[in-house]
Amino acid sequence: MRLSSRSEYAVRAMVELAASHGAGPISIREVASREGIPEKYLEQLFRKLRKAGLVHGARGSGGGYMLTREPHTISVADVVRAVDGPIAVCDCTSENRDGVQCHKRSLCAAHPVWDKLQKGIVSILDSTTLGDLAGTSAGSDPAD
């Protein structure tokens, strides 16, 4: 039930782009140094985000990345899926399963929780957008 560093990094990086949306491309170097993410690793992530159509890459001097859509139309789930693939609590609840079911035949007794969990996770990630996060700035969270 852990988030990969890919997803963590990617979401943070995307929130950076969201916060500066409309102000031209931002370079990997810039984002990496602001967020404390290894540059070359972030480069990989941005390539995946680009292939998923979430960002546009501007090459050459003065280049960088920009969101392709408005921040409030890109969900955290979009970003997570782009870098980590389909969200899947287990095979039988995966978003990309090919008719895979518990025990290959019938549903196991535990299936209802996994299903509920899967839906709960997707629902939260789907309903939170980069716009939400970019607007809710760091340090403003009263909890914890």
Add this chain to the structure above:
Amino acid sequence: MRLSSRSEYAVRAMVELAASHGAGPISIREVASREGIPEKYLEQLFRKLRKAGLVHGARGSGGGYMLTREPHTISVADVVRAVDGPIAVCDCTSENRDGVQCHKRSLCAAHPVWDKLQKGIVSILDSTTLGDLAGTSAGSDPAD
């Protein structure tokens, strides 16, 4: 966001025990064959479950494992924590973090989603019991 096979197996095994609760100990061999789980692997898991106080192990011939509490008082979260440790979406939302925060200092912009996600996951796993899944008794809502 994937469940480990440890958790999957452990929950399924515990539901087996729950379904036969009160009918004496059930052996690993029995559970393993019913659920299609490697025996020796399941043995490890049951040892963790015992150390967590969720089951009692009866040694010797005719032995096996039994739940130490009523099925509807053992949550799926209890089982998951027993075999996989504290539930943690990321370090800064982990159930056992030692004051660890995003960037070691302030909260990152993404923190609100991770926090929401963590709470959502724990809430679902906490509120579903082995009794619910086994279908035995004491009427909580059947998931899904």
Add this chain to the structure above:
DNA sequence: ATCAAATCAGACTAATTTGGTATGATTTCA
């Protein structure tokens, strides 16, 4: 007493995933 069935315990291992690095090519602006 002996034997078989079972838990107990820990070390070991193969494969996969994770979290990166390294190298170099290509594009673009100045």
Add this chain to the structure above:
DNA sequence: TGAAATCATACCAAATTAGTCTGATTTGAT
């Protein structure tokens, strides 16, 4: 032309995962 940037792929070490192996100990039944 040169620097700044993305693009692309290959490589790698460490950790994790999902087991297996070996053997000890306990207990019930013959």
